[in-house]
Amino acid sequence: MHPPETSAASDQRLPRYHQLRERLSAEIGRGEWLPGQAIPTEAELARSHSMSIGTIRKAIDALVAEGILERFQGKGTFVRRPKFDSSLFRFFRFNRQHGETRIPESRILKREVVSASANVAAALKLAAGAPVIHLSRLRLLDGKPFLVESIWVSKARFAKLLELDTRQFGDLLYPLYEQCCGQVIASAQETLTAEAAGPATAKLLGVKAGSPVIVVERLAAGYDRHPLEWRQSRGAADHFRYEVEIR
Amino acid sequence: MHPPETSAASDQRLPRYHQLRERLSAEIGRGEWLPGQAIPTEAELARSHSMSIGTIRKAIDALVAEGILERFQGKGTFVRRPKFDSSLFRFFRFNRQHGETRIPESRILKREVVSASANVAAALKLAAGAPVIHLSRLRLLDGKPFLVESIWVSKARFAKLLELDTRQFGDLLYPLYEQCCGQVIASAQETLTAEAAGPATAKLLGVKAGSPVIVVERLAAGYDRHPLEWRQSRGAADHFRYEVEIR
């Protein structure tokens, strides 16, 4: 005997705090509470689920550790809105004068509808050849290009992106996804690799062809873990720097 | 008013679970319990510290999350022995046939005593110009070189390394540090950067000069957080691949 892979109503054999954690996570995924909103208080959850406060806290602890909830003493527990447009700066460092977070300027170079290639379809969990929107984008800091991006999203979910003028997209895509298409990005998996710059990339980045380039591939998903966007970002390696603690 | 930066006896104003956590951490650092050994049971700690089991568990939870302790139901709670020689494989992927962890062969190219340069002294928290041991090492998989390393340790702590024949060092340094010099590595901070291969590195790695190379700088420390070893490892970028989950 082994436990079923998934269960609609959260396996009764699992600890109660684990069941509650999955239940809350699913409810957030369905949008019961939107990012920034408060979930019920611990006392309220204890009443409504007939659990002790300690058990409630253990479930919430896990969601806080996952980055899905935020707690504020005296105020409440809130659905966290992940902002990972600053995540670029975890990989690429620039002479930030006073440690401030600057949002890079974005320029859409191309927008087109294409058939999903095998790897794009696999990443986004679409049928092979399904229609996808492909964006080509240049990101600049102080007017200097530092990142070249290719972005793919499903045409079905993001059709509204085709109606806007690309000059109105703004500098950040995720708020646009949310406002324009109702798609909220909650987490992402990033993969780093390195390569020698091809001629096109080198020209856009203003470096010599063949010089080292870092490739960041990001698969971004909603609260329900369904993949929503796949992107590749390329930047010159001389600004690349990443730190990890290992044990 | 602000709390003091550090306190010899763990600030009484902090939560009791936090005080216990620091106390256990310090005791492990002093070697009261060695890696692999069990710490007292939760019930015993509750008695000896006059705390409730719940508070004891919260302290241990934190140390488990930090990777310092390991719990096994029915057996006990043990000091974890970090093995991060497999950490190379978090950065560099090779055609591992069956997912096995292979230990790369190591070849010491050079061993010398030098005066610590400014950055080495700063990293190891030594006086500028203090004597340090510098090792130059090549690591190979299936007889093929894949990593060039430069390693610095304080001569004062690691003097015994100078007495051994470098051919007897073996493939892993950390067990050697432990057996030969009594220095246990507990954690490390790694910094990734990328560069174009210089002629010497390129020749050792068997790649063209100027091709992309990943540099992993590691500062390794003992349980008391004191830095013990600083190393730079360089590998060809085509085998580099690293994954991160972001939120």
Added chain:
DNA sequence: TAGTGGTCTAGACCACTCC
């Protein structure tokens, strides 16, 4: 069977926020 960690309870009091 004895001893370990894992789960859970039903409270108490404190620190903080906001009105």
Added chain:
DNA sequence: GAGTGGTCTAGACCACTAA
């Protein structure tokens, strides 16, 4: 002052390990 999360207690029972 009312309401929130943060800390802590003093137990109970369960699941697992090892002799």
